[in-house]
Amino acid sequence: MLLNLFVLSLSILLSMGEVSTEGECKLSEASIPKTKPTFPPTEISRTASGAEIAKWFKDNIPSPKGPPPMTDREKLLARLTAIEFIAMRRIENVTCEEYAAVLIKRAKHYAYMNHFMYWDVMPNQMEVVMDMAKALDKKAAKEGISAIAPLNCLPVPLKGTMASIDFPSSAGSGVLHNLYAVKNAAAAELLIEKNGIPFAKSNVPEFAASYVTCNYANGCTLNAYDHALTAGGSSGGSGSIVASYIAPIAFTEDTGGSTRHPATQNQNFGYDPSRNHYPNDGNPGMSYTNDQVGINARTMDDILAFDAAYLATFREHQHAFENRPYKTKIKVGIPKYPFAEFFMPKKASNIFNYPTEESKKMHVSSQNMKKYNLAVKTLKSAGVKVLDKEWPEDKNGLNKMANLFVRTINGKPFDQFLAVFHSFQGQIATYVTSYLNASVSMKEIIEDVHSAGDGHNPAKFMRTPDTSDESQFRYALGTYQDEYIDAWNSYFDEYGVDVIMTPSQYCDALTFECQADSTCTIGSADGDKANSPLVHCNCMSYSVTKMIPVPKVTVPVG
Numbered sequence: 001m002l003l004n005l006f007v008l009s010l011s012i013l014l015s016m017g018e019v020s021t022e023g024e025c026k027l028s029e030a031s032i033p034k035t036k037p038t039f040p041p042t043e044i045s046r047t048a049s050g051a052e053i054a055k056w057f058k059d060n061i062p063s064p065k066g067p068p069p070m071t072d073r074e075k076l077l078a079r080l081t082a083i084e085f086i087a088m089r090r091i092e093n094v095t096c097e098e099y100a101a102v103l104i105k106r107a108k109h110y111a112y113m114n115h116f117m118y119w120d121v122m123p124n125q126m127e128v129v130m131d132m133a134k135a136l137d138k139k140a141a142k143e144g145i146s147a148i149a150p151l152n153c154l155p156v157p158l159k160g161t162m163a164s165i166d167f168p169s170s171a172g173s174g175v176l177h178n179l180y181a182v183k184n185a186a187a188a189e190l191l192i193e194k195n196g197i198p199f200a201k202s203n204v205p206e207f208a209a210s211y212v213t214c215n216y217a218n219g220c221t222l223n224a225y226d227h228a229l230t231a232g233g234s235s236g237g238s239g240s241i242v243a244s245y246i247a248p249i250a251f252t253e254d255t256g257g258s259t260r261h262p263a264t265q266n267q268n269f270g271y272d273p274s275r276n277h278y279p280n281d282g283n284p285g286m287s288y289t290n291d292q293v294g295i296n297a298r299t300m301d302d303i304l305a306f307d308a309a310y311l312a313t314f315r316e317h318q319h320a321f322e323n324r325p326y327k328t329k330i331k332v333g334i335p336k337y338p339f340a341e342f343f344m345p346k347k348a349s350n351i352f353n354y355p356t357e358e359s360k361k362m363h364v365s366s367q368n369m370k371k372y373n374l375a376v377k378t379l380k381s382a383g384v385k386v387l388d389k390e391w392p393e394d395k396n397g398l399n400k401m402a403n404l405f406v407r408t409i410n411g412k413p414f415d416q417f418l419a420v421f422h423s424f425q426g427q428i429a430t431y432v433t434s435y436l437n438a439s440v441s442m443k444e445i446i447e448d449v450h451s452a453g454d455g456h457n458p459a460k461f462m463r464t465p466d467t468s469d470e471s472q473f474r475y476a477l478g479t480y481q482d483e484y485i486d487a488w489n490s491y492f493d494e495y496g497v498d499v500i501m502t503p504s505q506y507c508d509a510l511t512f513e514c515q516a517d518s519t520c521t522i523g524s525a526d527g528d529k530a531n532s533p534l535v536h537c538n539c540m541s542y543s544v545t546k547m548i549p550v551p552k553v554t555v556p557v558g
Contacts, residue, residue, distance in 0.1 A: 031175070031177065031178050032174055032175065032177075032448075033120060033121070033174055033177045033216075033217040034120070035216040035217075035450070036114070036216065036217070036218060036219030037060075037062075037219065038060070038061065038062070038112075038114060038214075038219035038220040038222065039214055039215070039216045039219050039220055039450070039452065040053055040056050040057070040060075040450070040452055040453075042216070042450065044056055045216070045450040045451055045452055046450065046451075049517075050453045050454040050516050050517040050518060051516075051517045053451075053452060053453040053516040053517070054453060054512075054513040054514070054516035054517035054519070055513075057452075057453075057511075057512035057513050057516060058228075058513055061222070061227050061228060061512060062112060062222075062227060063227070064227055065109070065110065065112065067109075068105055068106060068109035070102075070105070074102045074105070077094065077098070077099055077102045078102050078103070078106060078245050079245065080099075080248060081248050081298065081299050081301065081302050082154055082248040082249045082297065082302040082305060082306060083299075083301055083302055083305045085099060085152075085154060085248065086150075086151065086152045086154060086305075086309075089145070089148075089152040089153060090145055090149075090152060092145060095133075095137050096133040096134070096136045096137045096140075096148075096152075096153035096197070097130065097133045097134050097137050099133070099153070099155070100129060100130055100132075100133035100153075100155055100197065101130065101133075103155055103199070103246055103247055104126045104129060104130060106244065106245060106246045107126060107200075107241075107246050108126060110244055110246065112222075113221065113222040113224075113227075113240060113244065114203050114218055114219040114220060114221045114222065114237070115157075115202060115203060115221060115237050115240050115241045115244065115246060116157070116200045116201060116202060116203060116237065116241075117160050117168070117170070117172070117200075117201050117202070117203050117204075117217075117218040117237070118167065118168050118177075118200075118201065118218070119218075121168060121177060121178050122167065122168060125167060125200050126200065128166055128167070128200075129155065129197060129198075129199055129200060132153075132197045132198070133153055133155070133197060136148050136153040136195060136197070137153070147195075148195040149195065150194055150195070150309035150312075151191070151194045151195050151196035151306075151309055151310070152195060153195060153196070153197055154196050154197065154249070154306075155196070155197040155199035155247055156191055156196050156197065156198065156199055156247065156249055156250060156251060156306075157198075157199040157200060157201070157202045157237070157238055157241050157246075157247055157250040157251060158185075158187075158188055158191075158198050158199070158200070158201050158202065158251050159201075159202055159204060159235055159237075159238055159250075159251045159252055159253050159283070159293070160172055160201045160202050160203055160204035160237060161204055161207065161208050161234075161253060161283050161284055162184075162185040162187060162188050162201070162251065162253075162282060162283050162293075163181035163183065163184060163185040163188070163282040163283070163431070163435040163436075164180075164181055164184055164185065164188050164198060164201065165180060165181055165182070165183065165184055166180075166198060167180070167198070167200055167201045168180055168201070169181040169201075169435065169436060170217070171204065171206065171207045171208070171284055171428075171431070172203070172204040172205055172206040172207065172208075172215040172217070172218065173206045173207065173215070173217070173445055173448060173449075174206075174215065174216055174217040174448045174449075175440055175444050175445060175448045176432070176436065176438065176440060176445070177217045179436045179438055180436075181282070181435045181436055182435060182436070182437050183282070183435060184282060185279075185281060185282025185283050185435075186279030186280065186281035186282055187251060187278055187279050187280070187282070187283065187293050188282070189282075190279060190310065191251075191310070194309060194310055196310075199247055199250075201237075202235065202237030202238040202241055202250060202251075203215070203218050203219070203221045203236065203237030204233075204234050204235065204236075204237060205233055205234050205456065205458050206445070206449050206458040206459075206462075207284060207286075207428055207445075207458065207462065208233075208234035208235075208253065208255065208258055208284075208286070209234070209286070209458035209459075209461040209462055210233045210234055210455075210456045210457070210458050210461070211230075211232065211233040211234070211257065211258075211261055211455065211456075211510075211515070211534055211537075211538050212230050212232075212233045212236070212452065212455055212456040212512075212515055212534070213230070213231050213232065213233045213234060213235070213236025213237055213240075213262070214233075214452045214456055215449075215450075215458075216450045220452070220512065221236045221237045221240050222240065223240060223243075223265060223266065224240055224243040224244040224266065225243065225266070225267070226509075228511050228512065228513070229265060229509050229510065229511055229512075230265060230510050230511065230512055230515060231262060231265055231266060232261040232262035232263070232264060232265035232266065232510075233258060233261060233262065234253075234255075234258040235250075235251075235252035235253060235254070235258045235259055235262045235294075235296065236262045236265070236266075238250035238251060238252045238262065238296050239252070239262025239263060239265060239266040239268055239270075239296050240262070240266055242266065242268050242296045242297060242298055243266035243267060243268060243298075248297060248298055248299075248302055249295060249296070249297040249298075249302050249303070249306055250295070250296050250297075251293060251294075251295065252270065252272075252293070252294045252295060252296050253280075253283055253285075253291060253292065253293045253294060254272040254290075254291070254292055254294050254542075254546070254552075255285065255286045255287060255290045255291045255546065256290060256417070256538075256539065256542050256543035256546055257538050257541065257542025257543065259271065259272040259292075259294035259295070259296065259554075260272055260504065260541075260542055260552060260554040261505065261538060261542060262296060263296050263504075263554040263556070264504040264505055264554055264556075265509060265510065266296070267556040267558070268296040268297060268298060268554075268556060269296070269297050269298070269299065269300050269302075269303055269553065269554065269555060269556065270294065270295070270296050270553065270554035271294050271295045271296075271297075271303045271307075271551075271552075271553055272292060272294045272551065272552040272553070272554075273292055273293075273294060273551050274292070274549035274550060274551045275289065275290075275291075275292050275549045276292070277292065277311075277551070278292070278293040278294070278310070278311075279293070280292065280293055282431075282435055284427050284428055284430070284431035284435075285427055286420075286421050286423075286424045286427065287420040287421055287423060287424070287427075287547075288420070288423060288477065289420050289476070289477060289481075289546070289547040289548075290420060290543075290546040290547055295307075300553075300555075304317060325498075327382055327383050327384050328383040328384070328385070330384050330385065330498050330499070331384075331385045331386075331387060331495070331496060331497040331498050331499075332379060332384055332385070332386050332387070332497060332498065332499055332500070332501050333386075333387050333389060333491060333492075333495055333497035333499070333500045333501070334376060334386060334387070334388050334389075334500070334501055334502070335389060335390050335391055335401075335491065335500065335502075336390065337390060337391065337399055337401055337402060338401060338402070338540045338544055339364075339502035339503060339540065339541060339544070340363065340364045340369065340372070340502065340503055341361050341362070341363050341364075342354065342355075342361055342362050342506075342540050343355045343356060343357060343358050343360065343361035343362070344356050344405060345398065345402050345403075345405050345406050347406050347408075347413070348405035348406050348407075348413060349405070349412075349413035349414060349415035350413075351415060351418070352533075352535050352536070352539065354536070359525065360524075360525060361525065362506065362522060362523065362524060362532075362536060363506075363522070363523030363524055363525070364503045364505075364506050364522075364523050365506065365507055365508045365521050365522055365523045365528055366523055366527070366528050367508050367521075367528075368503050368504070368505065368506070368507075368508065368523075369503065369523065371503075371557050371558070372502075372503040374557070375501070375557055376501070379501075387495050387497055389491075389494075389495050391487070391490065391491055392490045392491065392494045400486075400487040400490050400491075401487055401544075403487065404416060404483065404484060404487055407475075407480070409469070409471055409472045409475045410469055410471035410472060412469065412472070414472055414475065414476075414480075415472070416476065416480070416484075416547070417539065417543050418464055418468060419468065419469070419472040419473050419475070419476040420473065420476050420477070420547055421461075421464045421465065421468060422464075422465050422468040422469070422470060422472070422473035423465070423473070424461075424462060424464055424465050425442050425462065425465045426465075428442060428445065428462070429442060432445075442462075445462070446459045446462050446463065447459075449462070452512075452516065453512075453515055453516025453517060454515065454516060454517060454518045454533060454534070455514075455515030455516060455518070455533065455534030455535075456515060456516070456534075476547065480547075481547065481548060484545075484547060484548050485548050488545060488548060488550065502541070503541070504541060504554055505537055505538055505541040505542070506522050506523070506532070506536060506537050506538070506540065506541055507520040507521055507522045507532055507536075507537035507538075508520070508521040510534065510537060514530070514532075514534075515534045518531070518532065518533040518534070519531060519532070520532040520533070520534060520536075520537050522536060522537060
């Protein structure tokens with residue numbers, strides 16, 4: 001069945017581990033890393049209340065550091081888009097080594113922001129990146145510049161969940177901190193094949209199981225615009241790298257917002273493709289429906305250019321460009337439910353305690369809604385047709401998107417968000433055994449996780465399969481997919497729109513404090529209130545439609 005387009009707007013060898021005679025890595029006490037300064041210490045993270053952890057963040061987040069000393073030439077190179085760098089390299093106005101040196105200089109200077117993992121166990125990681133750059137320079141000198149096409153040694157940070165043989169591959173887990181993969185993730189392997197450079201590993205929460213990019217082994221990633229703000233999650237390392245001008249583009253991966261939320265928090269463009277657009281093997285997902293490798297970048301042009309080069313789809317991109325519709329022919333739908341206003345139907349599963357009465361529904365914060373309305377006004381003034389319509393209703397008078405929440409499967413209310421995560425622990429175990437060749441159990445991984453307040457508890461999310469239901473899981477992967485697609489397409493069939501535009505998230509920009517004690521600012525029928533848990537800020541914004549193959553783009557609007 002065809003789907004309609006959706007636009008969502010507004011990373012040392014095993015020197016500290018124990019290796020068996022068969023080459024299998026086993027856990028040892030010496031391999032457990034120390035808690036980093038930007039993460040709450042163990043005595044707080046293990047026992048303190050959300051309010052106490054919020055106070056710790058307020059008192060301990062470092063002040064911003066000034067820029068490194070840079071020449072005019074270095075500043076020029078740091079500001080390049082991916083397209084501009086590739087163009088300069090093609091005409092040999094810059095070498096791979098020179099460009100990598102500038103980005104590495106910035107990465108080292110801002111190391112305290114925890115963009116990258118493994119500074120403690122792999123202090124030479126940037127030298128490894130530099131060696132790759134020098135090798136591609138030699139290749140170009142020997143075989144000609146076309147030999148390093150199409151990416152021409154563009155450094156691209158790998159999301160920290162991706163397996164790699166050149167850098168540790170812990171997926172943010174402390175008990176896996178020193179382990180290297182025995183083979184590269186498919187996305188990393190394709191990057192190398194296309195003559196890109198794996199630019200180390202960006203920071204992630206343990207196995208990407210949080211909207212906050214923190215783990216005790218590598219610290220919390222800081223936001224380039226304001227260190228009090230989170231960098232989003234789970235690809236916050238990649239998002240902050242791009243915003244900090246350490247790389248023009250970076251790999252992300254999205255299950256329920258992990259590409260788009262960092263893009264929102266860091267004011268990047270975020271591209272979350274439909275399932276399997278980019279290869280996912282070797283990136284331990286949480287589900288077999290939602291997880292997808294994506295991109296953060298500072299320009300949409302860079303995303304399009306990278307996509308064409310990475311997948312060798314230049315002709316397809318050129319055809320799409322030449323046949324793009326004129327702006328006055330584009331129709332944009334702006335339904336409010338569930339992206340700008342939400343209540344949970346009364347008969348639905350409601351483990352996150354959403355309001356169940358329409359009169360008490362939650363709203364996008366007034367600040368975010370103001371930006372969204374300005375974007376709508378801008379489109380209209382440019383001649384784009386904007387349709388302010390809600391979803392068609394079912395025979396009982398409930399809109400078709402709301403109806404998707406009302407299901408009873410195996411005698412229990414069906415939860416569309418959690419049912420697909422029934423496979424999460426199995427996918428982690430497969431990664432640990434197949435990619436790390438390690439004998440580390442799920443019990444050890446979960447028990448090693450430290451929380452950082454109400455909004456950051458990856459261990460709790462990892463335990464989802466303990467209480468999930470196999471029948472609901474099979475339903476989510478089967479019949480429910482068709483029902484979801486039918487509901488989604490009903491809006492496009494009814495109104496003839498080309499895309500849907502929504503606010504990017506319900507709450508104002510999120511801080512470490514507000515996620516820790518559930519005081520984020522969200523809208524309501526009575527105005528803004530600083531009483532929202534993180535899940536209410538993000539779940540409806542980012543998880544709705546993730547289980548069906550609908551591409552999504554986050555666009556920064558300031």
